[in-house]
Amino acid sequence: MRARKIIIDTDPGQDDAVAILLALASPEIEVLGLTAVAGNVPLELTARNARIVCELAGRRDVRVFAGCDAPLTRKLVTAEYVHGKTGLDGIALPDPTMPLADGHAVDFLIETLREEAPGTVTLCPIGPLTNIATAFRKAPDIVPRIAEIVMMGGAYFEVGNVTPAAEFNIYVDPEAADIVFKSGVPLVVMPLDVTHKALTTRARVEAFRGLGTAAGHAVASWTDFFERFDMAKYGSEGAPLHDPCTIAYLLDPDLFSGRHINVEIETDGRFTAGMTVADWWRVSGRAENAMFMGDVDADGFFALLTERIGRL
Ligand code: RIB
Ligand code: CA
Numbered sequence: 582m583r584a585r586k587i588i589i590d591t592d593p594g595q596d597d598a599v600a601i602l603l604a605l606a607s608p609e610i611e612v613l614g615l616t617a618v619a620g621n622v623p624l625e626l627t628a629r630n631a632r633i634v635c636e637l638a639g640r641r642d643v644r645v646f647a648g649c650d651a652p653l654t655r656k657l658v659t660a661e662y663v664h665g666k667t668g669l670d671g672i673a674l675p676d677p678t679m680p681l682a683d684g685h686a687v688d689f690l691i692e693t694l695r696e697e698a699p700g701t702v703t704l705c706p707i708g709p710l711t712n713i714a715t716a717f718r719k720a721p722d723i724v725p726r727i728a729e730i731v732m733m734g735g736a737y738f739e740v741g742n743v744t745p746a747a748e749f750n751i752y753v754d755p756e757a758a759d760i761v762f763k764s765g766v767p768l769v770v771m772p773l774d775v776t777h778k779a780l781t782t783r784a785r786v787e788a789f790r791g792l793g794t795a796a797g798h799a800v801a802s803w804t805d806f807f808e809r810f811d812m813a814k815y816g817s818e819g820a821p822l823h824d825p826c827t828i829a830y831l832l833d834p835d836l837f838s839g840r841h842i843n844v845e846i847e848t849d850g851r852f853t854a855g856m857t858v859a860d861w862w863r864v865s866g867r868a869e870n871a872m873f874m875g876d877v878d879a880d881g882f883f884a885l886l887t888e889r890i891g892r893l
Contacts, residue, residue, distance in 0.1 A: 584611040585831060586701055588690060590648070591824075592620025592708030593630035594664050595671060595803035599886070600707055600733075600824035601631065602796055605638040606889040607832055613693055613702065614644040616686035620708035620753055621660045622668035624650035627708070630669045632677035637799055638893050641679045648686030648712040652754035660749060663810045671806025672799050690716040694723035703831070706732045706761075707824035709750050714757035717764055729767045731827045734758065735844065735857030736773035737873070747855030748773050751846060755855040759846040768871040770844065771826040772857060775837065775874040779826055781808055781819030785883045789890060796893035822886070826874075829882050832889075836881050839874035843867035 587610055591597045604610050615635070617628040628647040635643045651657045664670065682689070690712065694702055704727055706713050717724055734750035735758075741747040751758045762768065781804045790801035808820030830837055843865055847856040859873050 584609055585703060586611045586613050586697060587703045587705050587831070588613050588616060588693065590616045590618055590704065590706040590708060590712050591631055592618050592622070592627045593634060594621040594668055594708070594824070595807040596822050596824040597707050598630065598634045598669060598803060599800055599822060600828050601634045602638055602800065602893060603825050603828045603886060603889050605635070605640050605643070606892045607828070609832055610828070612643055614646060614682065614689055616646050616648050616690060616712050618648045618686070618708045618712045619650045619657050620750065621664045623657070623659060624648070626668045628681055629677060630667070632679050632681070633669060633674050636677055636679060637674065637796060644682035645679070646682045646684060646686035646689045649715055652709060652711050653714060653756045655754065655756070658753050663807070665806065669803065672802035674799065686712050687716045687719060691720040691723055694726045699726040700728045702726070703728045704730045705827045706730065707827055709753035710734070710757040710761045711754045714754070714760040717760055724764050724766060727766045729769060730761065731769040731830055733771045733776065733824045733827050735770055735859070737857060737859035737861060739773035739777050741856070742773055744852070744855065746847070746850070746853040748857070751857055752855030755846050755848045759848050762844055762846050762870060769830060770871045770873050771823070771830065772873060773821070775839070775877050776821045776823040776826050778877050779822050779879055779882050780817055781822060783818070785819070788883070788887045792887070792891045794891065794893060796890050800890055825886055826877065826882070829885055833881070833885060836878045836885070837874045838876045839872055841869050841872050843869050844871040844873055
């Protein structure tokens with residue numbers, strides 16, 4: 582069976598890093614490239630971190646493009662308080678030696694979607710949606726050529742993690758998210774409602790460390806670092822591995838369940854900007870535009886993730 586072609590749009594971030602490793606470890610997936618965006622940390626660091634992860638996976642061949650360094654209209658909000666100063670705190674890894682690919686990430690998205698056959702490329706945005714929305718604005722012709730967008734972002738029953746109403750990826754650039762959610766591209770959304778059920782535990786982290794590999798050690802060290810924030814905030818045993826849920830869905834969609842519903846993005850709210858207004862009970866009459874996930878087989882998710890990381 583032919584590998585599924587994807588582009589990961591990312592703001593590494595420890596959980597982004599685990600998602601990228603999962604994709605690179607899986608033969609069912611062909612990563613056409615990584616497009617870095619400003620989010621957890623500024624663009625210079627997300628573009629650096631994406632290359633560090635590729636080199637950790639032994640994949641210097643993967644093209645990494647730098648994209649947008651700020652949201653469409655708002656001031657950039659970052660999350661060093663969660664991810665650390667470098668965005669990949671938890672383990673000291675060498676600076677990347679592979680160069681950035683030439684050209685802007687937005688142009689790579691446009692050119693790739695124009696070159697690849699329609700309906701063959703899946704976009705996996707796991708950070709703010711600035712690059713994706715900018716590409717849609719610059720080249721509307723690419724929108725119908727996209728097979729699917731499988732993204733991490735939003736929240737409904739779980740409410741926000743950066744404000745009482747908004748999840749970080751959507752909050753950073755609500756205007757970009759509004760463009761993507763209104764685009765008509767088939768959307769699969771992994772909100773906090775589901776990612777907060779993909780929690781690390783001591784046993785799960787030790788299973789990564791027990792792989793005895795550089796990748797396993799890095800994943801364990803990243804989650805050890807990353808989880809301190811969530812454990813203090815939520816009183817949970819571990820941290821939610823948000824972004825790998827997107828790649829795990831590509832590998833085994835039956836791990837997840839949700840509803841195909843209408844989801845709108847609040848862009849004007851004084852207290853609710855960046856909220857994903859998910860019509861879970863279908864009361865609005867608005868057109869359905871997203872598969873909004875609500876549950877995950879967490880044991881199955883971590884079994885898949887650990888087995889695949891063990892291949893690197
Ligand atoms: O809210 C979680 C999301 O914000 C994840 O993608 C994490 O990496 C951060 O970008
Ligand atoms: Ca991310």
